[in-house]
Amino acid sequence: MKYETVIGLEVHIELATESKIFCSCSAKFGGEQNDHVCPACCGMPGMLPIVNKHVVDLGMTAGMMLNCHINRTTTFDKKSYYYPDLPCSYQTTQLFAPVAVNGLVDIETSQGKKQIRIKQIHMEEDAGKLVHDDWSDTSLVDFNRTSVPLIEIVSQPDLHSAEEVIAYLERLRSLLRFARVSDCRMEQGSMRCDVNLSVRPEGSNVLGVRTEMKNMNSLSAIERAIEYETARHIDAIENGTEELVQETRRWDDLKGKSFSMRTKENAGDYRYFPDPNIMPVVIDDEWFDSIKATLPELPEVKKARYMGELGLNEYDAQQLCDSRALCDCFEQAYAVCGNAKEAANYLISDCMNMLNKAGLTADQLTLSGAGLGKLIKLVTEGTVSRPNAKKILAALFEQDVDPETYAKDNGYIVSNDTDLLKTVVKAVVASDPKTVADYKAGKEKVLMALFGRCMKELKGNCDPQTLREVLIEEVMKA
Amino acid sequence: MKIYLAKADAAGKSVALDDMILTKALPTTAGSKMLDGYMSLFDATVVEKLEQAGYSVAGKLNVGEFGFDVTGETSYFGAVKNADGAYVSASAAALDEGEIAAVVTLDVNGAPRRSAAQSGKVFIKPTYGTVSRYGTVPVACSGETVGVMANTSDSVKAVLTAIAGYDCKDGTMHPQSKIDASLRDAKPQKIAFLTGFDTDEAVSAKLSAFKTACESAGVETAQVDGSIFKLASSAWNILMCAELCNNVSRYDGIKYGYRSKEYTTIDELYTNSRTEAFGDELKAAILYGSDVLSTKNYMPVYDKALRVRRVLVEAFGELFAQYDAVVMPACSRLVYGDADVAPYACYEENVYTAPASISGLPAVVCAGVQIVGKAFTDGMLLELAKIAEEGK
Ligand SMILES: [Zn+2]
Numbered sequence: 001m002k003y004e005t006v007i008g009l010e011v012h013i014e015l016a017t018e019s020k021i022f023c024s025c026s027a028k029f030g031g032e033q034n035d036h037v038c039p040a041c042c043g044m045p046g047m048l049p050i051v052n053k054h055v056v057d058l059g060m061t062a063g064m065m066l067n068c069h070i071n072r073t074t075t076f077d078k079k080s081y082y083y084p085d086l087p088c089s090y091q092t093t094q095l096f097a098p099v100a101v102n103g104l105v106d107i108e109t110s111q112g113k114k115q116i117r118i119k120q121i122h123m124e125e126d127a128g129k130l131v132h133d134d135w136s137d138t139s140l141v142d143f144n145r146t147s148v149p150l151i152e153i154v155s156q157p158d159l160h161s162a163e164e165v166i167a168y169l170e171r172l173r174s175l176l177r178f179a180r181v182s183d184c185r186m187e188q189g190s191m192r193c194d195v196n197l198s199v200r201p202e203g204s205n206v207l208g209v210r211t212e213m214k215n216m217n218s219l220s221a222i223e224r225a226i227e228y229e230t231a232r233h234i235d236a237i238e239n240g241t242e243e244l245v246q247e248t249r250r251w252d253d254l255k256g257k258s259f260s261m262r263t264k265e266n267a268g269d270y271r272y273f274p275d276p277n278i279m280p281v282v283i284d285d286e287w288f289d290s291i292k293a294t295l296p297e298l299p300e301v302k303k304a305r306y307m308g309e310l311g312l313n314e315y316d317a318q319q320l321c322d323s324r325a326l327c328d329c330f331e332q333a334y335a336v337c338g339n340a341k342e343a344a345n346y347l348i349s350d351c352m353n354m355l356n357k358a359g360l361t362a363d364q365l366t367l368s369g370a371g372l373g374k375l376i377k378l379v380t381e382g383t384v385s386r387p388n389a390k391k392i393l394a395a396l397f398e399q400d401v402d403p404e405t406y407a408k409d410n411g412y413i414v415s416n417d418t419d420l421l422k423t424v425v426k427a428v429v430a431s432d433p434k435t436v437a438d439y440k441a442g443k444e445k446v447l448m449a450l451f452g453r454c455m456k457e458l459k460g461n462c463d464p465q466t467l468r469e470v471l472i473e474e475v476m477k478a
Numbered sequence: 479m480k481i482y483l484a485k486a487d488a489a490g491k492s493v494a495l496d497d498m499i500l501t502k503a504l505p506t507t508a509g510s511k512m513l514d515g516y517m518s519l520f521d522a523t524v525v526e527k528l529e530q531a532g533y534s535v536a537g538k539l540n541v542g543e544f545g546f547d548v549t550g551e552t553s554y555f556g557a558v559k560n561a562d563g564a565y566v567s568a569s570a571a572a573l574d575e576g577e578i579a580a581v582v583t584l585d586v587n588g589a590p591r592r593s594a595a596q597s598g599k600v601f602i603k604p605t606y607g608t609v610s611r612y613g614t615v616p617v618a619c620s621g622e623t624v625g626v627m628a629n630t631s632d633s634v635k636a637v638l639t640a641i642a643g644y645d646c647k648d649g650t651m652h653p654q655s656k657i658d659a660s661l662r663d664a665k666p667q668k669i670a671f672l673t674g675f676d677t678d679e680a681v682s683a684k685l686s687a688f689k690t691a692c693e694s695a696g697v698e699t700a701q702v703d704g705s706i707f708k709l710a711s712s713a714w715n716i717l718m719c720a721e722l723c724n725n726v727s728r729y730d731g732i733k734y735g736y737r738s739k740e741y742t743t744i745d746e747l748y749t750n751s752r753t754e755a756f757g758d759e760l761k762a763a764i765l766y767g768s769d770v771l772s773t774k775n776y777m778p779v780y781d782k783a784l785r786v787r788r789v790l791v792e793a794f795g796e797l798f799a800q801y802d803a804v805v806m807p808a809c810s811r812l813v814y815g816d817a818d819v820a821p822y823a824c825y826e827e828n829v830y831t832a833p834a835s836i837s838g839l840p841a842v843v844c845a846g847v848q849i850v851g852k853a854f855t856d857g858m859l860l861e862l863a864k865i866a867e868e869g870k
Binding site (some may be wrong): 039042043044045046047048049050051078080082084087088089090139269271272273276277278279 | 485500506508513518519521522611612613614615616619620646647648651690720721723724725727728730732733734748771772773774780783
């Protein structure tokens with residue numbers, strides 16, 4: 001029999017805010033254990049939650065990026081359960097009126113284009129982390145992550161394969177990074193995905209027994225988990241190897257298997273109720289419009305524009321559109337220099353190299369687009385040579401310097417002094433009669449050695465074409 | 479009974495705090511073994527405001543465990559009784575000593591109102607959201623309010639003026655302009671006495687005396703059936719226990735507070751710590767609160783209580799369209815013996831106090847009666863207290 005896999009996803013995304021959702025502690029990843037904590041996020045009595053407005057901004061942004069309806073009155077609720085990483089023994093989340101509902105996400109797979117429905121997006125706080133201390137053989141709690149803001153994006157069960165799931169997650173990641181909602185880094189846990197999966201005979205409209213899988217830390221782990229779980233379900237249905245029960249399972253990527261964590265019978269009652277300490281958040285037109293105005297052009301729209309209006313090739317356009325930071329820098333540079341191809345080249349080759357060396361991602365680029373544009377102008381006008389432009393770019397990468405001032409201060413301006421050029425060329429030619437003789441004897445390649453030495457003497461500050469012409473002239477004269 | 483003493487101030491600007499209000503300098507226990515010796519890392523906003531206004535904190539006063547009982551009888555540190563063997567609150571007892579100007583106390587379930595009525599003190603539970611709850615031990619956040627008890631309405635007014643005010647650390651506060659308006663003096667014209675609440679004769683006598691005082695001061699009086707407000711008690715019990723259950727769930731023995739010595743697993747650590755440190759009345763409230771919030775009971779019980787809250791707010795609104803304030807008893811009797819503070823008594827005795835708790839309306843207790851007013855008429859309610867004082 002043929003089977004259909006039915007998958008719904010719950011994706012948790014850590015929001016790119018400076019501070020936590022209800023207190024002013026830093027929400028940054030890392031830091032010494034329990035460095036980013038205060039009485040509020042440690043669950044001490046007497047602290048009251050004050051909603052971080054930026055969290056609502058980003059919740060709305062995510063909702064708009066995923067074509068959701070934004071609830072103009074959104075409320076927070078408390079969800080109760082006991083676990084040591086949850087200091088209040090309740091999590092503040094949204095059940096009754098989440099910030100966004102009823103969205104749509106376009107995906108594309110080898111099977112073609114498709115839309116995935118979004119049920120809702122809700123804002124909530126993260127929990128802390130348990131750390132095992134081998135020395136004392138006890139578990140210790142790190143509250144740094146407690147109350148870091150999250151959104152949970154709940155899809156409808158519209159996905160039917162690992163390929164669709166990966167395409168959906170990549171699409172979410174691209175859209176949310178583009179809108180600066182989150183850096184969406186699975187390996188750091190700023191994007192986490194729970195997979196709800198069931199299997200049914202093809203053509204059936206009755207859903208099978210659903211299991212929820214957690215603990216996949218990469219897209220490839222998600223793919224493996226879906227394949228394993230689908231096979232396990234089919235095996236259970238066909239061969240009766242085990243009885244499927246509604247349960248939560250933990251994926252173990254090393255063993256390549258999922259293991260039961262808790263069954264539905266053992267699941268606690270979360271006793272949700274509206275948080276009386278948080279007044280309903282009312283999103284008026286002014287607030288709504290101000291967020292709407294910040295939404296970026298979608299990456300595929302940008303890409304088409306870069307190729308159409310700006311004449312970039314598809315590869316370059318795609319490279320830029322993988323990162324909002326690259327796009328912003330590119331557009332600023334283009335506005336200054338009017339040369340799209342040059343701007344794309346510097347960003348895709350030189351800047352990406354520098355980012356890689358510094359261990360940074362494209363989204364972490366801080367290069368001034370205007371600075372890059374000015375530099376490109378200097379190069380195309382012949383004021384700075386290409387080799388020196390790279391040195392200036394390296395400086396610009398480190399800090400926002402003015403390329404022209406920097407070029408002047410460091411002697412990187414191309415000289416128009418032909419007398420100086422001739423003097424240098426003559427001296428080089430005179431110092432190396434053997435190479436000169438080789439060239440004359442027909443070994444044209446050796447000219448590059450002389451060219452390089454002249455360039456070095458001139459500190460790169462000459463027009464290569466002029467240098468080449470003068471050099472040939474002097475060699476032939478010698 | 480346990481009283482933490484700091485300094486006494488001869489200038490009459492000493493106040494005491496009940497043990498629900500967090501202080502850096504003194505322990506805050508909420509009357510529970512769970513928080514015995516707990517030292518807060520910060521002061522409540524009301525403590526800061528008192529100090530800014532020149533008051534000094536003379537000490538902390540005993541409360542019933544997490545402040546929701548009849549009159550303090552469930553405190554881990556023991557109940558307070560007067561010479562006649564009647565239960566009294568530590569707040570009233572401290573005011574009788576005469577050293578302090580006022581007590582700032584959290585009204586969770588009406589205990590300070592009952593206590594003020596029985597001991598002849600003046601108490602105000604101000605309009606919800608006019609005094610910051612930042613730094614109070616949370617129990618029933620949707621209705622509990624920091625209030626002031628003193629021997630005279632003038633003292634209450636002075637201390638309330640010091641502690642009221644917008645605080646950005648409490649998201650449920652009203653803007654400063656509304657808080658200023660609530661403290662303004664206003665002369666009441668017409669008040670209604672609610673019928674339908676049973677009390678003993680001593681309380682009835684207090685109500686009659688107050689009526690006479692009002693009439694002789696030129697305030698028009700009327701009688702109105704208040705039976706609908708008796709619904710407040712069961713709805714408030716549901717909301718209060720639900721919120722209480724959730725709020726005290728943070729006391730799990732992990733981070734601070736009492737931890738059992740007997741455990742091998744995390745579940746045993748939780749269970750044993752809470753079993754050993756919480757009193758029976760609190761445990762019952764936790765179980766009840768947990769049950770009303772269960773998936774099965776949420777809509778038929780908890781959500782219904784929320785709807786009752788709205789109905790009662792509307793019913794008060796209708797009354798206040800005609801009357802400046804309503805008068806009702808604060809308690810069933812003026813003396814509490816052992817039977818009156820039996821287990822679960824607080825869920826019935828709060829029939830008088832729950833209407834103002836559930837609706838967030840201001841309530842003043844004076845001369846043994848309770849006056850409930852429209853939101854932001856706290857100043858006017860204290861004027862009525864003055865009439866009672868002058869009519870004595
Ligand atoms: Zn914090």
